Amino acid sequence: MKLEIKNVSKHYGRKKQALQDFSLTIENGILGLLGPNGAGKSTLMKIIATIHKPTNGIILLNKNNIIKDANYMRGQLGFLPQDFGVYPNLNAFEFLTYIAAIKGVGGNALKTRITELLDGLNLLHAANKPIGSYSGGMKQRVGIAQALLNDPKIIIFDEPTVGLDPEERVRFRNLISDLATSRIVILSSHIVSDIDVIADQVAIMKKGALLAKGDLQYIIKEVTGKIFEVSIDSSRFSDFKHDQFVLSATRSQGSITVRYFSENPVEGSIQKKALLEDAYLHLTKS
Numbered sequence: 001m002k003l004e005i006k007n008v009s010k011h012y013g014r015k016k017q018a019l020q021d022f023s024l025t026i027e028n029g030i031l032g033l034l035g036p037n038g039a040g041k042s043t044l045m046k047i048i049a050t051i052h053k054p055t056n057g058i059i060l061l062n063k064n065n066i067i068k069d070a071n072y073m074r075g076q077l078g079f080l081p082q083d084f085g086v087y088p089n090l091n092a093f094e095f096l097t098y099i100a101a102i103k104g105v106g107g108n109a110l111k112t113r114i115t116e117l118l119d120g121l122n123l124l125h126a127a128n129k130p131i132g133s134y135s136g137g138m139k140q141r142v143g144i145a146q147a148l149l150n151d152p153k154i155i156i157f158d159e160p161t162v163g164l165d166p167e168e169r170v171r172f173r174n175l176i177s178d179l180a181t182s183r184i185v186i187l188s189s190h191i192v193s194d195i196d197v198i199a200d201q202v203a204i205m206k207k208g209a210l211l212a213k214g215d216l217q218y219i220i221k222e223v224t225g226k227i228f229e230v231s232i233d234s235s236r237f238s239d240f241k242h243d244q245f246v247l248s249a250t251r252s253q254g255s256i257t258v259r260y261f262s263e264n265p266v267e268g269s270i271q272k273k274a275l276l277e278d279a280y281l282h283l284t285k286s
């Protein structure tokens, strides 16, 4: 599978430009799409999912132009939108059977497929209860299940881990890692820790533009050897922030431990291992 996004722009109305000349090539594996609120992640995902049309640019899936031939994408797509809604009166089994009918998925194997998905997402025990009685995390898992019903070859998850507890996040990660070997999986988040352990490739965007794309090592390279930690008196923090690129700060009894990016670290600093979070903050805040 190969997805090529070429010079895609999207305007909402006259003034709002959500994507600007955005290009990205994605192959099998997991792509983590990171960006602050409003970066354009949802817009990009909806365009790939053929829900929105771009103002300019083209998208090719295995060389087929999906802007012209949306059905080529739709036949192979699983999509979990950010604002996924469920029918509260249906139970998970009924809801997934209903979605399967809409997607044209049927046959003898459907019941088994739904049972497998519910089991994989730890929902089997609640399969006969109305979805309206589910927790936020359970509803989100129903959303994940519906995206996987048709055994899609390209899977797009917009903020899939919202509402999931730590255990459910691990379960989700394992499920996705298993799927990604022969498929394209794109998942967006503004939480770096959701992405760094799972993604083969990371794309960082801001204000509708791509800032960086590559594997974890490549993205982190920019800040490697330049991440430091130092403990300073609280009264010096304001000046310190002015002089240095502060990534995070933790207060404890009159002093502050500061993690920062620098080419000229202050005396007493300790060099730290660079993380994706450091690279992300450095890229998106500068």
Ligand SMILES: Nc1ncnc2c1ncn2[C@@H]1O[C@H](COP(=O)(O)OP(=O)(O)OP(=O)(O)O)[C@@H](O)[C@H]1O
Pocket (backbone or CB within 6 Å): 012, 013, 016, 017, 018, 035, 036, 037, 038, 039, 040, 041, 042, 043, 044, 082, 190
């Ligand atoms: N239907 C719309 N009409 C007008 N502006 C929109 C519309 N949808 C999105 N936008 C604007 O386009 C920009 C990109 O929004 P988008 O939802 O794609 O970003 P995002 O990275 O997914 O953000 P978030 O993480 O908050 O969901 C934002 O400034 C947003 O306000």
